[in-house]
Amino acid sequence: MGWTEVLTTAEMRGLETAAMAGGAVTGLDLMERAGAAVAGAIRLRWPKAGRVTVLCGPGNNGGDGYVVARHLAQAGWQVRVLGMDNAPGPDAAVMKRRWAALGGIEPLTAAALGKEAGDLVVDAIFGTGMTRPLDREMALVSRWMGGWTPVRTVTPPPVVAVDAVSGLCLDSGAWLGGVRGEPGGSLPRAALTVTFHAPKAGHLLELGPVLGGELVVADIGLQTTPFRDAEGQIWSERTLAVMVPPRHLRQDRGLHPLGKRAGSHKFDHGHALIVAGTAGQGGAARLSARAALRAGAGLVTLAPPADAMAEHFGPPDALMRRALDDAAALARLLGDDRLRAVCLGPGCGTGRAADLLEPLLASGRPAVLDADALTALARRPAGFEGLHKGCVLTPHMGEFRRLFPDLAARLDPPPRPPARPPSPEQEIAWTIALQTWRQALADMRGPLYSRLDAAREAAARSGAVVLLKGPDTVIAAPDGQARIHSAFDVPWLATAGAGDVLAGIIAGLLARGFPSLVAAATGAFLHAAAARRFGPGLIADDLPEQLPGVFRDLGL
C-alpha cells in the first residue's frame, strides 16, 4: 500500500520554520523552489509558451506567484501580474522586487480581469494563510475563476492554483464563508493545484478534490524529519493518504502485503464469520461473505439463524454456512481461536445485532461493525464499553451522527433560515435570523473542524477504529493515527450493497491478520479500485469479482 504523508497547515508551517531555524534553508530558497516547481508544472502541461495572468495576494502565497511570473517570463511566456498593493513579508517583498525589475504589477481587482486574461491564470492569492472568508473584491475574482463572467469580463482560461484555490480551508477542505455540504455554483475550479512537500488534509477532503483539479505535490527540499508533537507523536506518521499503491510494491521485492506465500494453508489466511439476519434480508450478508472470500480470507462462514438457512443455499460453494441462533451460540463459536474476524451488521436486524454484540465484544475478536450493528451500538445502554482497537466501525454520515451527534454537529454549517418569511408577521424575526446566519458565515475562521478531526475524536471516544465513509473516506484509530482515502472519481459506488462489500473486504483482511487500521484503509482502497476497474453501471455484486483484477494490477 502506498502511504503519502498528509499534513495540517500548522504542521507544514512547523516543518518550514524548523528547516529555516536549522539554517538548512532560507524562506527565500523555499519560495524560489516553490515558484519554480509551479512554473515547471505549468510548462509540462502547457509546453507552448502563451499569455498568462498571475494573481498575487498579500503574503507568501503571493510571493510564490511573483516567482512563477519570473520563471514563465524567462521561458518566453507573456506575463501579466495583478498584485495586491501591500507591503508583503520580507521574502515575498524580495520576490516582488525581482519581478518588478522584469515587468509591471497592476492592482488586483475584479475589474482588471475584464480585459484579456490570456491562456492561463495562476491563483497565487492565498494559500495556507487563508484564515477567514474572502472579502467582496476577492470573492468576485474567485467566482470569475469558477467561470462566472458578469458583463464585460472574458471567460476565464484554465486556472493553476498555487498551494490551493484561494478561499479553501486547507485543513478541512471546506470553503471559508460557504455553507458546508453545498458546493455552490460560483466557486473557483482549478485545472491543476501544485502544493509543496506533502498534501494537506484540505486537498483530500470535502471541496478540496472537487475544486482543486489535478493535485501535484512538489518537493521543495524539506526533509521529512520525524517531528514529535507535544504528546511525542511523530507527525510524519500521524496521517497518511492511501490512494495510490506504489508500483514498486511488487512480488519481486518480497511478498506484497496482500499476496499469499506459496505452500501456505487456508488456515494461514484466517477464518471470517459473517453474521446474516432473518429470512428475506440475506443479500447484504452474502455480499459481505463473497467480498471476504475475494479479499483472501482462508475460510468464510455465513451464519444466518436456522430458520433462514434455506435462503442461503447456492453459490459460491467455497462459502461455508452454519446456523447461528443466539448469543450463546456465538459465544460457543468464538471459542474456536481459528475464527479470526467477525462481520456484524449487514442485513442482520438491529435486535439480533444487539444480542450478538455482547459476546462478540466480550471475545475481544477483531470485528467489523456496520449497518444494523451501528444502530444497535447507538442504542446500547453500555455505550462503547467493551469496544477495543480490533473493532472497525464503518458508519456513513447518518450513522456517524447517531453515534457521535456532538461531533457531527461541529461539521454542520449554521442552520440556514427558510428562503422567505414564513408569514408576514414573522417578517422581522426572519430578517434577524437571515442576518445572524450571514454573520455566522462571515465570522468563520480557519482552520475549520474537519472530517479528519471528527473521525479522530470518535475513535478516541469509542476505542475502535472509525472509518467515516464518503468519497473522502477518513479512517482513524484510537491512538490518533489516521488515513485518508479520497476517491471522487467513483460516484458509481453510491449503490445498494456497496457498504456491505466494504465491510466484507475489511472482515476478510482482519481474518488474514491485517491490523485493524491497515485493514480498514486497505479495504477502502480495494473497494474503490474494484469500482474504478468495473466502471459505470456497476452494482455491488460486481465489486468482489473485480478484486482478482485489482490484485493483478498491484502486481500480486
Ligand SMILES: NC(=O)C1=CN([C@@H]2O[C@H](COP(=O)(O)OP(=O)(O)OC[C@H]3O[C@@H](n4cnc5c(N)ncnc54)[C@H](OP(=O)(O)O)[C@@H]3O)[C@@H](O)[C@H]2O)[C@H](O)CC1
Ligand atoms: N513559509 C514558507 O517559507 C513558505 C511558504 N510558502 C507559501 O506561502 C504560503 C503561506 O503564506 P502566508 O503568508 O502564511 O499566507 P497566505 O499567503 O496564504 O495569506 C497571506 C495573508 O493573508 C491574510 N489573510 C487571510 N485570509 C484573508 C482574507 N480572507 N482576506 C485578506 N487577507 C487574508 C493573512 O494575514 P492576516 O494576518 O491578515 O490574517 C495571511 O497571512 C503558502 O501557501 C505557500 O504558497 C512557500 O510555498 C513555501 C515556503
Ligand SMILES: [K+]
Ligand atoms: K492560491
